[in-house]
Amino acid sequence: MNYSAIGISSYLKPLLLLVLLLLGTRANGQRTITVVGSSWNVNPEPITEAGLNYIGTYESASDQLLLTARVPLLLTSGRVSVRYEPFPTWNNALNLSVRRTGNGTTTCLLCTINGGTAYQPITTTDTELFNIQAVLALAAFNNIPIQLRLNGVSVTLPTGNYQSRVIFTIGPN
Template sequence: MKLKTYFFNTKFFVKSAFFVLLISFCHLQSQRTLTVGGTNWTVTIPSITEAGSNYTGTYESATNQILLAASVPLLLGSGKVSVHYEANPTWNSNLILHARRTGNGTTACLTCSITGGTIYITVPLTTDVELFRIQAIVALASYTNIPVQLELSGVSVTIPATTYNSRVVFTISAL
């Protein structure tokens, strides 16, 4: 009678376990979510009553015009919240949109942080630009009601009078 002996190859086991952990970590890193809420912003531009006058040129929305909810996975996870706009359907290139984060929102995570985005940045057409970052240290970073304010500049009598619309798009990604 033959007896088979199996040896436990610890080197193979350690490599396999490391590979499984790496795959799991990469999967967790991709689990970022972002939800956008708030209301549409309609800029009220006052009428010009005197010949030779121009508009003030800059208009601000409410400080909480847009409310974001974002989550970043644990284990030293991070997320970059970016923004751009799309003409919807008509926009004038002389009109410039800006955005800024006006607060941190709410979170139960004591070891998480949210940084950047508290001064206005120019929101580009179709190309993402970073607005702020979220960092999770040892727990899931979950923020709600992160307030974002918009600003419109470049309003002038030289721009043809019509209705201009755009859609502001937010994304979250790994750093």
């Protein structure tokens, strides 16, 4: 079967293709996020004087992680949230925080990125870090720098290895 056989004029073909393409991409959840950067290995200072505790608070590099988030025009906005999960062992006294230290780069002049510039605690529940608004174009913010902070480090915690997984998720506002 072809279009001419069912009476669809040729100028409608591109439109049909576009509609099908958009439907297909929408079904696939086209907001995307990628996380680039090495794992953050926190190295507390050695304690050399009896009676002392660790300083307790440590910050990663200001661009420890680089996020790239994309929000298609049709969806107009995206919400980037963050949570952590033990991987496999963590201690609840170890408190992770996260902040956005820059906007990254974008070619979309009217698109905006908002929120997340002050440290906020990371919990085991998704919490909004920042949001992106797409205006008349694909909102793609590349290499958004992310900084992590860990506090609560103390000799009062059991010794051992602790690891958590910080998960960034993009979704609708």
